[in-house]
Amino acid sequence: MPSDGAALKRYSGSGASSENGVIEFANCAWTRAIGQGWETPYRVRYASNLDDGPWYGMPLGGFGAGCIGRSSAGDFNLWHVDGGEHIFGTLPACQFSLFEQGEQTQAYALGSAPKDGRLSSWQWYPAGKGTYAVRYPRSWFVYEGVFRAQITCEQFSPILPHNYQETSYPVAVFLWTFSNPTDQSLTLSLMLSWQNTVGWFCNTTPSSAIAIRDDGSPVYTYTPRWGQSDGNFNELIQTESFQGWRLRRMPHPNPPQEGDGEWAALIPTGLGEFFGCSRWQPEGDGAHLWQSFSVDGSLPFVNDPTPAAAGEQVAAAFALRFSLAPGERKQIPVVLAWDFPVTEFGKGVIYYRRYTDFCDRHGTNAVTLAAQALAAYATWQEQIRTWQAPILSHPDWPDWFKMALCNELYVLSSGGSLWSAASDRDPVGQFAVLECLDYRWYESLDVRLYGSFALLQLWPELEKSVMRAFARAIPTADPTLRIIGYFYRGDPETAYKAPRKLANAVPHDLGAPNEHPWEKTNYTAYQDCNLWKDLASDFVLLVYRDFLFTGGTDLNFARECWPAVVAALDHLKQFDQDGDGLPENGGAPDQTYDDWKLQGVSAYCGGLWLAALEAAIALGTLLQQPQVEIYRQWLSQARPRYHQLLWNGEYYRLDTGSGSDVIMADQLCGQFYAQLLGLVDIVPPDCCDRALRKIYDTCFLKFHNGQFGAANGLLPNGQPENPHATHPLEVWTGINFGLAAFLWQRGMIDEAWRLAEVVVRQIYENGLQFRTPEAITANGTFRACMYLRPMAIWALALVSGGSRLP
Template sequence: MQFSTLMMNIPNCTWQRPIGLGWDKPYTVRTASNLDDGPWHGMPLGGFGAGCIGRSSRGDFNVWQVDGGEHIFQPMPACQFSVFESVSERSASRQAYALCTEAPEDGLQNWQWYPSRGEQHAHTGTYHALYPRSWFVYEGVFQSQLTCEQFSPIWANNYQESSYPVGVFVWTAHNPTNAPITLSIMLSWQNMTGWFTNASKSSEVKIRDDGSPVYEYKSRWGESQGNFNRLVESEYVGCILGRDSGEDVEEGDGQWCIATAKQPGIEVFHHTRWNPVGTGEDIWKSFAESGTLPNLQDETPAIEGEQIAGAIAIRFTLQPGETRTIPFVLTWDFPVTEFAAGVKYYRRYTDFFDRTGKNAWAIARTALQAYQSWQSQIQAWQQPILDKTDLPDWFKMALFNELYDLTSGGTLWSAATERDPIGQFAILECIDYRWYESLDVRLYGSFALLILFPELEKAVMRAFARAIPASDNHRRLIGYYLTIGAEMPLAPRKVAGATPHDLGAPNEHVWEKTNYTAYQDCNLWKDLPSDFVLQVYRDYLLTGATDVEFLASCWEAIVQALNYLKTFDKDGDGIPENSGAPDQTFDDWKLQGVSAYCGGLWLAALEAAIAIGKILLNSVETLHVETLHVTSLQETIDTYQSWLSRSRPIYQEKLWNGQYYRLDSNSGSDVVMADQLCGQFYARLLKLPDIVPQECALSALKTIYDACFLKFHQGKFGAANGLKPNGSPENPNATHPLEIWTGINFGLAAFLLQMEMKAEALQLTETVVNQIYENGLQFRTPEAITSVGTFRASYYLRAMAIWAIYGVWFDF
């Protein structure tokens, strides 16, 4: 078997990087208080809401998001695959490496670490990623040919296995020589049970230097007292790494498990208690000499200050030309997510395993039994897209890999209840802005969830519908004013009828205590109510237009949201005005009067609400919803129709300048706003009447493309948010207007495609994709990049808007 044959299951369109190759000048963070872990990021492992682990292209496990909504970047050298190889009749060929190219600064001094390119080797292998799969292809070091495919069981419309806390590693080994080769593969893992919970129970919220609210998070990292490791065997063999807990399972209580399958012709070795912060000799000596472990079983719990780890290894001999496949699995079972002290939820996967926190072995057995089926189902989901010859490989790569955020976006997925039969779901806006499902951001970023997991998407919108009537009169400081050196005013957290910006933060009570962000007073925002209505109708229409119950469950919230927004129409012209404070998704950018962005969303939302009202009117007799009545429905539809009739000509009259739509009606700015016609994009997407004449939309799009993209640093970075028609900045010191927002660019590209400007859409998209994946931003895509190589707000939700491009391309 040729090495190319071993790689035949690796698609051509993966993101690829030589193992261990660094970056000469990766993007760095723009704001010092924002997260910047550096460029060593790879595809995450783990199910939605189960916690996840990241492994980089140098081979280290380094991202730990095991506690819901929290992020730790810390390479753990003892958590590692290692390979021993001995070629018969060639005693000098015996070698063993831990498969990470970065040796730890201290500890495990006796281990030999895998060489990267340049260390006496021209090429040592390639890392490939196409979410939820990634591969390490090892070359130029071992005599045998080795690949390791790693994945979690995630595929579209899978509401069970996609929640599992598991990573699968399928090794394929081939002997291309004319002599037998003995190989041993070891998986070692440190017992980190109990580490992933907040040791700080303070509910205090502070304002950071960038005006964002933050709270203290202090994990129990390194607290291993009482942890023990236990060997388990059946037709599989594994090591459970746990700690005894009380009858009531708390956050952080549970287990890890590493496991593999017994096979004929394979020897299995183990060591259940070795020192992961020592020299490593206790397991490396025997492994490097013969590929074995001492088969030590020791369940003695760790004492205070002690760290312990476990390891399993399999050894086998390949005859010339022989190939073998070996599965390993890593599982974890931490069933409880706790928000504020005492506010606890069980994770979704506990609907399929019990809630004792003692199921890591059961999950491992399930994975070893089912991993081949999981592989097939992932391939069956991805293959139709991979087979589309009109999609460029770079687009396929980014399309799948941007889904990483469904796993590592601090994702929550709760267990099912009678009210929520598949649980509740939420993704953070980002790690820096640690609150869930920001409604303005998900207007763009939720297309992936909509297309692939529509029931989860509807669950999120139901949560917003429940939150709109609620109020919270607690007054708090508004952080934006700190950033401009002004006195910070107080504002109520949530006004009844106002659409919340987000569904809350991990330190309070997600889904129930909303509007966490205090950077701006979101009760005054002019886009959120429209965003809500448009997403509700979109989720109904693009999932088959049959779920009228979903529309009915959101109707009262729609009415309240639009009525509340209409109160900001101070001059009675039918369109709510922006206040001059940043009061929309561009929350550092002042809009005054009628704005192209918010005004267009308002018009599209009225059209959507009218369409929803008519659907409900035709179904009211069969819905049996007490709050729905024919008379009130018709009156509301008539009201929205009158608002729309009054608003549409005002929008055109006040904002159209013959070439593009002005930023707003009152500031006098001549800036070309890249996202000025988001409302028109949504109207066409939802097959609603245009809110502006098509020729005006086309003219505006051409102007945007020219001014914001081509004339901005010769089109090298993407479209800036707002520039003058000649491509120059209105204010060289502005923040949001001069940033390239990844998700806004993908949304703009979807609009270009919608308007049959395909070449322009692809050029813009490819430019942004290249900036992300060539400059160390992969698997941590930021909200914004700049022309000077900086970024802001990594792990950002809006970037999944690339799925809007796909949806428009293939008409959903």
């Protein structure tokens, strides 16, 4: 799916104000006309995988707090309020609307018209009239060609690097700017309406049985209380400082359970004439509200806290009416906050969210949180500007890269992220992000080898909390036998089964939302992860990387992880069947490319093993550990053997057992990490560079003329070994960003930028924004949306000038 060649113009700009002075418009932002659709967006590769379509916008809300999303059409349509779970769908009543009276009177709800007939009396904003722009965590709607006033809405949450408080807050700020460029006064009214969804975001089947999906992945049933509003009620809030509404439910248990809590929206007092309506019916035509608002910008005054009956829906709204003299400019902040303090995983497995460390845990703090945001939003906005300034001013980075670098952070909020309250053991809480929405388990270690660079650089304490969780999990065991999906043919009785977790095997992941994340690991069962040949190396490399790049002084972190380092390497060494120092792959896919068979010593896993031994020697020497001498012996034996077995004069062979001539794009990941960590090269530098050139020419340039990115594995002539293969013929977005970082590291600067730019184009010009997938194909399909690994773009930032970052 070739991209629009002119579209990269969207990513460039000077950051200057628009002609009318209404808005400080951001440069390096992804932009799209408001409500503009996609003719041929990428479509999902497998029917069982998630594909909500391209109408994704920037998520709002702090890490682990639950988030919401507003599309480029203005619709609120993403509801990741229940930790780890996904709900997508527009609620038309959740909307901003705007009234204007000048030479003519007009009013529009600032979203797209519902297709199901709801709110049919409302007038909906015409598509194409204005621009939506995003540079996470800020986004803008610029409304043009409809109203006489010049109108902008900036949206953001306090996503602040090295901040472990406000970054967790469940708040969204909408900063509206109105300017009157005419020679006549204008009367405007801004309305925010919201459907009461309290109680909807909890799983009614929290301990459902696990099934095997058609692609071999384990799945479970998630059944929220969507639409069940009996007991919900709304009330107006008016004080000397702020006014708005609060949405609640009765009874409200103490302590609250999952789904219990409230919403609140506030604006400052004194900015105009306030109108409130605490109860209206959002499922009908909406005429009761709209007839008043569209005539003069007012609302029928209703302050009715009557709870909804069974089957009934209730919504609230407020409007602020004000006048603008000719040439006048006015800013109005609107804050939306939510307080759902409890996340329940398996039945009875309850965690409080991180933001509850800074308020109580009663689920009645939405107004308090919103009021705090009203007081602090200008400070937060300036702090975001400050931390992004080195990115935007970086002299060596192109604008498209700056845009994608910021926007790929979206997954830390909307990727089912968890951030628990603090404890004595975990003073900043525990953190986790899903591998993706289709593979719904947390912090897959093989994926985060590339996908954790953003967390490392911006929130290093969260990064180390994840690695501590893996260190704690490595010695544990769970003998429960499970069906291995790769071999499953539909008969549970004859299916191949394996233990869930062997002691000292590094777990693949930190568990799933329906069980007990951090404690019950290895949720995935597509392969037997106890046999994987990359996980132990990944763990060791990440521990040393995190220690090194957070100053090299956190000896407590190093000591806490060291026993797990030893256990992990010992476990992997047992797969060295011939005693040459190199573990062998077993034939069944037993590494991150879990649909791709490797046999014998492989370039990918063998290289990671060599780099991991070097990292363990460096860390163990610092800690004065006796195992270092053993690792030196293993390394001295294995390093020459690796080169001898796999180097063919042009590149490193896929493996020693399959006889394949495929050039694997990620064959030298171990060398990339060795150089990154300042370790000794695992292969001769000239061989590394020759192999990297071969990878670039074959997997990227020869794969559909470099239009899509680098395929995972092709024959030297650029053709597939098997035209029906899955992983070899996919372009993995995160692997491509990692490969670009490797190219840059080895001095192939132009090649690095060219590769990364092509992948960024595919994501942001074909409807994949804010749901970046693991893989795309040359047929315009994708797999595994909202994936963790694409944050590997931050690896390219690190090697190409990350010292300028906060």
